[in-house]
Amino acid sequence: MDQRTCNESRVIKTSRVFPNDMNNHQTLFGGKLMSLIDDIASISAARHSRRMTVTASTDSVDFLQPITQEDSVCLESYVTYTGRTSMEVFVKVTAENLLTGDRKVAATAFLTFVALDDNGKPVAVPGVAPETDEEKYLHQTAPDRTRIRKERKQHSKDLAAFLTTKKPWE
Template sequence: MQAKPCRESRVIKTSRVFPNDVNDHNTLFGGKLMSDIDMTASISATRHSRASVVTASTDSVAFLEPVRPSDSVCLESFVTWTGRSSMEVFVKVTAENLRSGERRIAATAFLTFVAIDDDGHPTPVPPVLPESEEERRLNQSGDERAEHRRAHRRLSQEMAEYLTTSRPW
């Protein structure tokens, strides 16, 4: 398969922060942002693979700065690294104070998606062709993050073996 540039999977979504989007601290509710991150990242994964995709994991979400009702929030996502059928998607969240124009990185996230065929089986995806310095740095460190994901998944599977599904009451 021919490598595809990150720009072909890039998604940019900008929205306002409204009163129903904030928590008791008058900042954007983390769950709302996480939902938007997953939605945006899934579009990037689908654009890269041109297949149906499923979220395999949310590897990390780092909330770096609060997002307030006076801000807009811009999510930028793109595929940074691929395995055989899996894709790592990076999401950068930028908050902008709409009155002052001040912009800041409010959050970053890495998610993993798997491309699936019409029968629900994993299907191969093309490799990534990074072009910018940001894309190259994210791509170069992708193998290390993938190994960390594999180790974390093994630990989660081991833990699941001793967890119970019975009701505690």
């Protein structure tokens, strides 16, 4: 199958931070940022595969710096690595203080998406051809993240098999 560059799946979205986006610490609510991350990552996955996609996992969202109401929030996503039917998507979140121009990486995230055929079954996706140093680094380090992701998924399956679905009041 062919390969696509990270740039072909790149999506950039910048938004203001409004008062209704804030938590009780007067910083951007984490759930709001997570929603923005999943949204932009899904667009990158669809651009890379040119298929309908589903979120298979949110591997990590690391909140590194607070985002305040003085900031704009810029999300950049692209596919960094693929398996046969899955795609790892990296999201970098940059906060820019609109009054000073200071910029900082406020969060990073890795998500996995699966491409689907017209019947909703997983379908093969193109590989990734990284070009920049950042893209090459993320591509080269992806097999370790993939291994950890598979181990974590197995732990989750083991836990789910142990958990009960009984109602607590029964």
